[in-house]
Amino acid sequence: MASSSAVERLQALESIEKEIAAVLQNAGLAVQELCKDKPNERQLDRHTGQFLKSLQDVESGLSQEINYLTQVATGQPHEGSSYSAQKETQMALHRVEHAKKRLADLNTVCTQGPQQ
Incomplete structure (x- = not known):
């Protein structure tokens, strides 16, 4: 049971890592669009929107993991421990x-x- 919980935690962290990569990619695309002589506002809005969504997903995932670690570190009961x-x-x-x-x-x- 504990090993499945550990696998789930690792999968959650891997998902967060992929979202961080998406954040960086969308930020890069938005900056790249801004560097053009005539930036396409539709593209810029799309990249910015995707950047903000990915950033929110990263923040949410990291908050969940931090809450879990806080429970583990304070000795509160938690699954798999x-x-x-x-x-x-x-x-x-x-x-x-x-x-x-x-x-x-x-x-x-x-x-x-x-x-x-």
């Missing part, structure tokens, strides 16, 4: 080892107590 469960298990094992050590120390004190 087992980090909090692993951390809780690790802490529980640490507490068990600590309790064993304390009991062993107590046992040592109890067994040595009557000898002294």
